[in-house]
Amino acid sequence: xxxxxxxxxxxxxxxxxxxxxxFRRGPPVFKASLREGSMDFVNIVPRIALGVIGSGYxxxxxxxxxxxxxxxxxxxxxxxxTAAIAGAATPGGPVVGFSIGTVALKSxxxxxxxxxxxxxxxxxxxxxxxxxxxxxxxxxFVWFRCAVSVPFPFVAAAxxxxxxxx
Amino acid sequence: MSEPSPKDPAxxxxxESEPRxxxxxxxxxxxxxxxxxxxxxxxxxxxxxxxxxxVLDILTHDLSLFSGILxxxxxxxxxxxxxxxxxxxxxVSRSLGPKSGLMGLLIGTAFGAILPGGPFTAYPxxxxxxxxxxxxxxxxxxxxxxxxxxYGRAVAWEIPIMGTDFTLWRIVISLPLPVLAGAxxxxxxxxxxxxxxAKDDES
Numbered sequence: 547x548x549x550x551x552x553x554x555x556x557x558x559x560x561x562x563x564x565x566x567x568x569f570r571r572g573p574p575v576f577k578a579s580l581r582e583g584s585m586d587f588v589n590i591v592p593r594i595a596l597g598v599i600g601s602g603y604x605x606x607x608x609x610x611x612x613x614x615x616x617x618x619x620x621x622x623x624x625x626x627x628t629a630a631i632a633g634a635a636t637p638g639g640p641v642v643g644f645s646i647g648t649v650a651l652k653s654x655x656x657x658x659x660x661x662x663x664x665x666x667x668x669x670x671x672x673x674x675x676x677x678x679x680x681x682x683x684x685x686x687f688v689w690f691r692c693a694v695s696v697p698f699p700f701v702a703a704a705x706x707x708x709x710x711x712x
Numbered sequence: 713m714s715e716p717s718p719k720d721p722a723x724x725x726x727x728e729s730e731p732r733x734x735x736x737x738x739x740x741x742x743x744x745x746x747x748x749x750x751x752x753x754x755x756x757x758x759x760x761x762x763x764x765x766x767v768l769d770i771l772t773h774d775l776s777l778f779s780g781i782l783x784x785x786x787x788x789x790x791x792x793x794x795x796x797x798x799x800x801x802x803x804v805s806r807s808l809g810p811k812s813g814l815m816g817l818l819i820g821t822a823f824g825a826i827l828p829g830g831p832f833t834a835y836p837x838x839x840x841x842x843x844x845x846x847x848x849x850x851x852x853x854x855x856x857x858x859x860x861x862x863y864g865r866a867v868a869w870e871i872p873i874m875g876t877d878f879t880l881w882r883i884v885i886s887l888p889l890p891v892l893a894g895a896x897x898x899x900x901x902x903x904x905x906x907x908x909x910a911k912d913d914e915s
Contacts, residue, residue: 556828564794583793600751644873682835
């Protein structure tokens with residue numbers, strides 16, 4: 547069974563589960579949330595469209611080689627800072643992000659730097675923020691969340707330096 | 713600007729007449745305009761480099777991607793709507809609100825870690841939590857936990873590509889981060905928006 551199918555089953559299973567709970571609270575509650583969810587969907591579709599189609603173009607002008615170049619065996623905190631920026635600027639989905647991390651590990655990148663890269667990618671990858679977070683969350687929350695998260699690639703790198711390699 | 717007022721729970725029966733707080737958004741905000749401008753510039757650069765064929769290539773690829781994720785987006789929206797309807801608002805604002813303390817951050821972290829699905833579930837559900845009374849701190853803990861220690865992406869992508877050792881080790885390193893991020897979020901939020909909090913206290 548493919549991972550995508552498993553995700554879909556889990557996802558729709560959860561929808562069914564909470565939908566059932568809502569239904570047992572009474573059909574009006576169920577209908578109201580069904581309508582609410584559908585309205586959210588209708589409102590969000592144009593933004594998702596902009597995000598999906600748009601990030602494709604943004605990704606096309608940031609070639610992967612540029613990102614890989616930033617993740618050289620540059621050790622120390624400057625390397626961690628570069629890795630954090632590279633993580634945020636990485637175009638594409640998880641395959642691209644993790645592949646770049648693996649390449650960096652194999653080509654002599656420092657482990658704390660690669661950890662900083664992966665954590666920064668998870669926290670800030672611009673494509674996910676543009677495509678998913680901004681359309682769904684209040685914009686003020688997104689900027690706040692990103693600002694507050696800035697120290698954490700560095701914290702992760704520091705922990706990695708202290709506890710050593712995997 | 714209608715800000716979510718965490719202590720303003722709308723009873724379920726009123727859901728039809730009253731829009732839930734926090735989920736009413738302007739269709740076009742500054743973020744959308746900035747992104748649209750970025751996209752236009754990028755598309756123009758692609759056109760200059762690769763011509764119309766290059767622009768069309770990306771468009772068709774992304775359109776098929778778009779149609780693929782639409783059903784998941786619908787599922788995410790429904791999940792968010794149902795969850796915000798069935799969660800008892802008072803309980804949520806007590807256990808995930810501004811005064812929930814470390815426990816609230818831990819609950820947010822646990823919730824983010826076990827949430828199934830991808831970004832199409834995490835963000836609608838996070839948005840629903842904000843709407844029913846969670847504060848920025850607990851919601852940040854949830855979002856950061858989902859992205860750093862959630863099993864979905866780790867199992868589907870990180871383990872196959874980066875290997876089990878690195879992934880587990882990276883997750884162990886990341887364990888404290890959601891709580892720290894949520895705590896920092898609360899710390900900054902109270903100082904940035906003291907008025908907002910005082911207003912919440914009154915109600």
